[in-house]
Amino acid sequence: NAGVTQTPKFRILKIGQSMTLQCTQDMNHNYMYWYRQDPGMGLKLIYYSVGAGITDKGEVPNGYNVSRSTTEDFPLRLELAAPSQTSVYFCASSYSGYSNEQFFGPGTRLTVL
């Protein structure tokens, strides 16, 4: 199993541009999450999904959108990028909400200039 994969690994955006961060998992996990990690900080939950067709906001959802059309994929959309969105973005998955173990992807480092 590849686990959780994310693309791209790095990206530089100009202010106002848009992009989609891709996340795919091959573990047949129902739950998927998007976090952002600012330098020297912990992870903040942006959005999460408990199954295909179901998404919900986390702690810091403003400026982002998600969709979950399949169990495997959970893309994160940035509209009108701002410098405050410069961060490292991690996608994660878990079998259920009863599992404390979330499996993380390698991250996408995004810089907005």
Added chain:
Amino acid sequence: GESVGLHLPTLSVQEGDNSIINCAYSNSASDYFIWYKQESGKGPQFIIDIRSNMDKRQGQRVTVLLNKTVKHLSLQIAATQPGDSAVYFCAEKTDFGNEKLTFGTGTRLTIIP
């Protein structure tokens, strides 16, 4: 508001010694506490968890201690190795089945050869 925090941002330990990483929490309603390890350039990786009705839990070379009286959590790593160098995060979950984790800011552990 409720938060998960850490006492020390950095910790340097001689190879072969034991490491103790501390974490303070303020949400007395948290049901689970979890430790994650994040190596440079990678996503976090689950280490061990402990339920709030336990005081101690042991894994392979790691022990987590929970003191609910003072709302303190610690991760002990025995006989530290160079591969233990990483940032360690504690996280909490407010109830079993709740899919969301709240992460602390992390402690960087450096192993001195």
